[in-house]
Amino acid sequence: MPKVSVIIPVYNVEEYLNQCLNSVIRQTLQDIEIICVDDGSTDHSLEILKSYERSDPRIKVITVNHKSAGVARNIGLEHATGQFVHFLDSDDWIEADLYEQSYQAAKNHQADVCMFHYNEFDNVTGATNMVKLFGSSRVSQGKEVTNLEEATSFFLYNAVVPWNKLYKKDFLIENKIYFDDLVCANDRAFYFRVIKKAKRIFLLNQAFVNYRINNKNSLVGETRLKNFSCHFEASNHILALFKDESMDIQKQVVDVCMRDLFHFYHRAHGEQKRNIAKQMQIFFSTLAIDELMKSLSNSPWFLEYQTIRAMDGIQVSNEEIQRIKHILPLPSSIYRNPFALFSQKVRSGIRCYKEYGMRYTWRRLKKHLHIG
Template sequence: MDIKVSVIVPVYNVENYLKQAISSVINQTLKEIEIICVNDGSTDSSKAILDEYQKSDDRIIVVNKSNKGYGAACNTGLKLARGKYVAILESDDFIDAEMYENLYSLAQSYDADMVKSAFYEFSDGIGSSKINWSEQYTMPDKVFKLEEYPQFLYFHPSIWSCIYKTEFLRKNKITFKEVKGAGWVDNPFQVQTLCLAEKICYTDTPFYNYRLTNPSSSSNIVNISNPFDRSDEVHAFLEKKQIRNHGILANLYKREIGYINKVLSGVSDNLFDFACKKITDMIARMDSDIIFTHSQLNDYEKYVYKSCKSYNGIGSLMRQIQENCESIKIVSC
């Protein structure tokens, strides 16, 4: 079979959601796919579920390995991928049946390095709601490069609402950072793919259902260092590639200021000094001219930037944020 899309499914202790995820892949209208399920040392019934599915569909490949984290599991899948394009499905999510047929058709039409779609946020007991980027931003209707639509770096990384040309990833040596747990490794992967792609396609039609109601979701801040460490890696990549486009940087700054808000909304008292050091280092790297002159940064974000110039300013900002939201304590670094 000529494999068009290799679907990588990193799996770790998702017995409550795994059947829905795998069923949504095997029922794709695009049949020329392989499904690479990387069981990252699950201790629940995930392995048994994968074994059952593998018996019924010879497109499914199951790799069992010791627990090394989301990034290592994805890298295992990338090494094995034989398809012209690669996709990632997180094993607590699910996709509409036409997703890969539609994205692959776009990829073929434009010989795209990557194709990205809108997506749904899904909550158990409530259902799906489309992320409407197009209501706030002018979105591309043709092949583009990131410099033309840099807002994609402000959006949720959503690396799973895409397909990537396998040759493009390998040529540019794009892989995942390997750290413990999920580790926010989607951030540098997203930045590298978007920055290095010569041909990007976007469709405003959503296909991917991103589950918000899994308490173990990879988007939660479990370790306070994660957003800052990944930011360090992103900027090291930009410096290495000499990428200094103001639109790209402004949108990254906007997202990083959002991460500062998220950390300060829930940081525990014993980690405040540690958080302050991470925040001041992040702020010090930002170009103040871009912060204060680029239209992408709003007044509140400029206020956060100024507040985070000092220890006292960060403390005052934290109190303001926590007074206005229900905080979830972050207890690990």
Template sequence: MNNLISVIVPVYNGELFLERCLNSVLSQTYNNLEIIVVNDGSTDLSAKIIDRYSKSDRRIVAIHQQNKGVSSARNIGIRNSSGEFIGFVDGDDEILPDMYEFLLNNLLKYNADISHCGFELVKNDKLVKFHDTGVFLEQNKFQGLSEILSGQKVEPSTCNKLYKKAVLSNIKFPEDIKSNEDLLFNVEAFYKSEKTVFEDVVKYRYFHHSDSASRTSFTEKKAQDIYEVAARIKNLLTEDSIQKNCERFYISKLLTIIKSLKQNDLYNTEVSKKIRAEVAGIDTRKMGLRIYLTKLILVRFPFLYNFTRYIYDLFFIKNQKWKNHS
């Protein structure tokens, strides 16, 4: 294999983790890489670290811009990429040594447009979540989209994936949206693909940092952004073969927004009223008992929400203790 992979690394104030990230990319067993590091207006030492690395390895391309957000940084990277394939790595994460060799092997072997792998999540130096079941999925467009929408096996992140650049033509990260932008990008990419391949073996390592932009408190703006992403996905996926899954995804997403607004004392805000009004008009009787009851409580009888949470937590904790004891 001699195919060039463009790896896009957006960075904002990542001086504490950037060297670890770049070293993991530079140490890949597949070395025909173009590593585009986009400094998104960092105010710490990130710019100096990027420039130092770019001088020491010709594969690194340094781009500096004013702070415009991670979506803008990724879009700049795509526009400046030369590779036949594109991957993304966040500047505070790291990848296992053979990730791109692994992803490219699967992509070429099965003639796929997108190849993705498992991941693990590290929080406070402890492994708290991982996907490493060994499950293998070779899927057509609509099968892949169904997995993305369900969120059960397939991670909506862009970072554990390798894309044919041709699939990403005319697709951009939404720069007006700060939440769920990866999900929207992936739905559009999977929609343009003919085949995707997924092997659930850990090759990407996410790190959870308390000051990460993706983990800030829930706000009206965040609610509006998630709602906008869900609406754009709903408007894109209208074919009969995916519409049912899309409708279920849409109502589930809206209910999740309402629940988060409720938990953050934002239930009576304008965005909450707008979303609740839309949910009230959706027939959920054929979408399963969980969705039906969640809608009933969050929209019709919100005063029952805290009580039902208490009962659920009480049962869940008691059940977990029983399992641990047995």
């Protein structure tokens, strides 16, 4: 049984695949298996994989019809025989001692999961920046091993990506933790399933994965915006996971989901953004979280949430519109400064016009001025 199974979903990454695979086969820990799942690539990715498979007996190539990285990872997990598993994206690469360091840490501390930092590599400028997900103080204070119960906010607001963690394979299988079959956002609910079930999560205070940003082929781009409904499905799964938890935890989970939705919503423009806003309005209308929303009125996304809920589209009663409008109080500094209030209204009007068009903006203006 190998110590680590490396699972790599592959789809049209011929430009970066050699760098990824070379960083894996040259690991200081050699007792690993490398499972590459080609998700129906149409470039030369499969040829590259087959070449590596012929030269290294640790590499196994599986081919599937194109679905998603989530499905490819699940297939890789089904074939994994290692004690621990790591999910690596095929356009990224890793430091030479990742598996030696994380495997030893997980074994020594009997961890279900080992979490570590990562580096962002800018594909345009070539700059590298270390992303620290937890401070050295947390580790130095004896908090290397923890879990969701002990550090709720820390884990709920942490990076959901699967590739900055090493997982005990039996932990995933026994708890039936898999990725969602979604074009994008298929790793979000996976992360929350992991932290909800894990009893021991080890925090390794080093960066090992080099994550490529500003990659034109990444799902963070146009593909994600064209399949925005995936975020709604992922959010539903996450909210369902915590529906029986305390109100405080549920509130944080809603906040996390909303931050994710609006983060990617802000990357859209023009007609595409208006179409996504309509989808968001319908999604919001299905959520039975009105009481929770009252306690989230100071969240940075709340004003936009109000605006989208009140948009033309699905039928929303006047009572509902008025109720939502008055949940969010104006900051006391604005009450004291009428000019600040006027400036805020002008900026809001301009933003509303850019995002939702003249017709909707005029209707909102008439309502505020109490014009027929």
